[in-house]
Amino acid sequence: MKNLVPLNLPKAPLKLRRKGEQVLVWDDLRKKYLVLTPEEWVRQHLIHYLLSELNYPPTALALEGGFKLLGRNQRTDLLAYHKGEALLIGECKAPQVKISQDTFDQACRYNLHYKVPYLLISNGLETYWAKVNVEEQRLSFLSEALDYKALSAAL
Numbered sequence: 001m002k003n004l005v006p007l008n009l010p011k012a013p014l015k016l017r018r019k020g021e022q023v024l025v026w027d028d029l030r031k032k033y034l035v036l037t038p039e040e041w042v043r044q045h046l047i048h049y050l051l052s053e054l055n056y057p058p059t060a061l062a063l064e065g066g067f068k069l070l071g072r073n074q075r076t077d078l079l080a081y082h083k084g085e086a087l088l089i090g091e092c093k094a095p096q097v098k099i100s101q102d103t104f105d106q107a108c109r110y111n112l113h114y115k116v117p118y119l120l121i122s123n124g125l126e127t128y129w130a131k132v133n134v135e136e137q138r139l140s141f142l143s144e145a146l147d148y149k150a151l152s153a154a155l
Helices: 038-052 101-114 148-152
Strands: 016-019 022-027 032-035 061-063 066-069 072-075 078-082 085-092 118-122 127-133 138-141
Touching: 022 038, 038 061, 038 078, 038 085, 038 118, 072 101, 078 148, 085 101, 085 148, 101 118, 101 127
Parallel strands: 085 118
Antiparallel strands: 016 022, 022 032, 061 078, 066 072, 078 085, 118 127, 127 138
16 A cells, blocks of 8 residues: 555554455454554554563553543543553654654644653654653653553553
Protein backbone atom coordinates (compact mmCIF):
# COMPACT_ATOMS: atom_id res chain seq x y z
CA MET A 1 0.00 0.00 0.00
CA LYS A 2 1.35 3.41 -0.87
CA ASN A 3 1.95 5.91 1.94
CA LEU A 4 3.23 3.11 4.21
CA VAL A 5 6.86 3.98 4.72
CA PRO A 6 9.45 2.10 6.81
CA LEU A 7 9.29 3.42 10.37
CA ASN A 8 11.90 4.07 13.06
CA LEU A 9 10.10 1.62 15.33
CA PRO A 10 10.72 -2.12 15.66
CA LYS A 11 9.23 -4.08 12.78
CA ALA A 12 5.82 -5.42 13.73
CA PRO A 13 4.46 -8.78 12.49
CA LEU A 14 1.19 -7.31 11.26
CA LYS A 15 -1.58 -9.48 9.81
CA LEU A 16 -2.85 -7.78 6.67
CA ARG A 17 -5.64 -8.68 4.28
CA ARG A 18 -7.51 -7.06 1.43
CA LYS A 19 -11.20 -6.29 1.31
CA GLY A 20 -11.93 -4.94 -2.13
CA GLU A 21 -9.65 -1.95 -2.61
CA GLN A 22 -8.92 -1.58 1.11
CA VAL A 23 -6.03 -3.07 3.06
CA LEU A 24 -7.01 -4.14 6.56
CA VAL A 25 -4.81 -4.83 9.59
CA TRP A 26 -5.65 -7.11 12.50
CA ASP A 27 -5.65 -5.25 15.81
CA ASP A 28 -4.80 -7.72 18.58
CA LEU A 29 -6.05 -5.39 21.31
CA ARG A 30 -9.45 -4.62 19.77
CA LYS A 31 -9.74 -8.10 18.24
CA LYS A 32 -10.86 -6.93 14.82
CA TYR A 33 -9.61 -5.86 11.40
CA LEU A 34 -9.25 -2.13 10.81
CA VAL A 35 -8.60 -0.08 7.69
CA LEU A 36 -4.84 0.33 7.41
CA THR A 37 -4.41 4.10 7.22
CA PRO A 38 -0.95 5.67 7.59
CA GLU A 39 -1.85 6.66 11.17
CA GLU A 40 -2.99 3.09 11.94
CA TRP A 41 0.32 1.84 10.48
CA VAL A 42 2.13 3.93 13.11
CA ARG A 43 -0.28 2.97 15.92
CA GLN A 44 0.10 -0.77 15.26
CA HIS A 45 3.91 -0.51 15.22
CA LEU A 46 3.86 1.58 18.40
CA ILE A 47 1.61 -0.98 20.13
CA HIS A 48 3.96 -3.78 19.10
CA TYR A 49 6.91 -1.77 20.48
CA LEU A 50 5.16 -1.17 23.81
CA LEU A 51 4.16 -4.82 24.18
CA SER A 52 7.27 -6.60 22.91
CA GLU A 53 10.12 -4.28 23.85
CA LEU A 54 8.86 -2.23 26.78
CA ASN A 55 6.84 -4.96 28.52
CA TYR A 56 3.47 -3.21 28.61
CA PRO A 57 0.78 -5.82 29.27
CA PRO A 58 -2.01 -5.86 26.67
CA THR A 59 -4.55 -5.25 29.43
CA ALA A 60 -2.80 -1.96 30.31
CA LEU A 61 -3.48 -0.41 26.90
CA ALA A 62 -6.68 1.22 25.66
CA LEU A 63 -7.08 2.50 22.10
CA GLU A 64 -9.14 5.38 20.78
CA GLY A 65 -10.81 6.26 24.06
CA GLY A 66 -13.51 8.86 23.71
CA PHE A 67 -14.23 11.72 26.10
CA LYS A 68 -15.73 15.20 26.10
CA LEU A 69 -13.57 18.27 26.53
CA LEU A 70 -15.13 21.73 26.62
CA GLY A 71 -18.32 20.26 25.16
CA ARG A 72 -16.58 18.63 22.18
CA ASN A 73 -16.00 14.95 21.52
CA GLN A 74 -12.31 14.00 21.60
CA ARG A 75 -10.52 10.70 21.07
CA THR A 76 -7.12 9.62 22.37
CA ASP A 77 -5.06 7.30 20.17
CA LEU A 78 -3.65 5.33 23.08
CA LEU A 79 -3.80 5.31 26.87
CA ALA A 80 -1.65 3.22 29.20
CA TYR A 81 -2.98 2.31 32.62
CA HIS A 82 -1.63 0.79 35.80
CA LYS A 83 -4.11 -0.55 38.36
CA GLY A 84 -6.94 1.33 36.67
CA GLU A 85 -5.18 4.70 36.65
CA ALA A 86 -4.27 6.36 33.36
CA LEU A 87 -0.55 7.19 33.34
CA LEU A 88 0.32 7.84 29.70
CA ILE A 89 -1.36 9.40 26.68
CA GLY A 90 -0.02 8.27 23.32
CA GLU A 91 -0.68 10.41 20.25
CA CYS A 92 -0.02 8.90 16.81
CA LYS A 93 0.34 10.78 13.56
CA ALA A 94 0.86 9.52 10.03
CA PRO A 95 4.55 9.48 8.99
CA GLN A 96 4.02 12.35 6.56
CA VAL A 97 2.61 14.53 9.37
CA LYS A 98 5.39 16.52 10.99
CA ILE A 99 5.50 16.46 14.79
CA SER A 100 4.97 20.10 15.73
CA GLN A 101 3.98 22.29 18.65
CA ASP A 102 0.36 21.70 17.56
CA THR A 103 0.85 17.95 18.16
CA PHE A 104 2.10 18.54 21.70
CA ASP A 105 -0.68 21.08 22.30
CA GLN A 106 -3.25 18.46 21.25
CA ALA A 107 -1.85 15.88 23.70
CA CYS A 108 -1.72 18.51 26.45
CA ARG A 109 -5.37 19.45 25.78
CA TYR A 110 -6.31 15.77 26.15
CA ASN A 111 -4.36 15.78 29.38
CA LEU A 112 -6.67 18.45 30.79
CA HIS A 113 -9.12 15.55 31.03
CA TYR A 114 -6.82 12.63 31.99
CA LYS A 115 -4.10 14.40 34.03
CA VAL A 116 -1.48 11.74 33.27
CA PRO A 117 2.20 12.19 34.20
CA TYR A 118 3.56 11.08 30.79
CA LEU A 119 3.03 11.70 27.07
CA LEU A 120 4.18 9.66 24.08
CA ILE A 121 4.07 11.32 20.66
CA SER A 122 5.06 9.52 17.44
CA ASN A 123 4.70 9.66 13.69
CA GLY A 124 6.77 6.49 13.41
CA LEU A 125 9.79 8.46 12.20
CA GLU A 126 10.14 10.63 15.29
CA THR A 127 9.08 9.48 18.76
CA TYR A 128 9.04 11.69 21.86
CA TRP A 129 8.52 10.72 25.49
CA ALA A 130 7.79 13.52 27.95
CA LYS A 131 7.07 13.92 31.64
CA VAL A 132 4.27 16.37 32.40
CA ASN A 133 4.96 18.99 35.05
CA VAL A 134 1.49 20.21 35.86
CA GLU A 135 2.56 22.93 38.34
CA GLU A 136 4.89 24.60 35.84
CA GLN A 137 2.69 23.76 32.83
CA ARG A 138 5.62 22.35 30.89
CA LEU A 139 7.02 19.13 29.50
CA SER A 140 10.39 17.60 30.29
CA PHE A 141 11.56 15.38 27.45
CA LEU A 142 12.93 11.97 28.39
CA SER A 143 16.12 10.70 26.77
CA GLU A 144 14.90 7.07 26.81
CA ALA A 145 11.67 5.20 26.26
CA LEU A 146 9.62 4.50 29.36
CA ASP A 147 9.16 0.79 30.01
CA TYR A 148 6.11 -0.41 31.90
CA LYS A 149 7.99 -0.92 35.16
CA ALA A 150 9.17 2.71 35.09
CA LEU A 151 5.70 3.93 34.11
CA SER A 152 4.01 2.05 36.93
CA ALA A 153 6.56 3.51 39.39
CA ALA A 154 4.95 6.91 38.66
CA LEU A 155 2.09 6.04 41.04
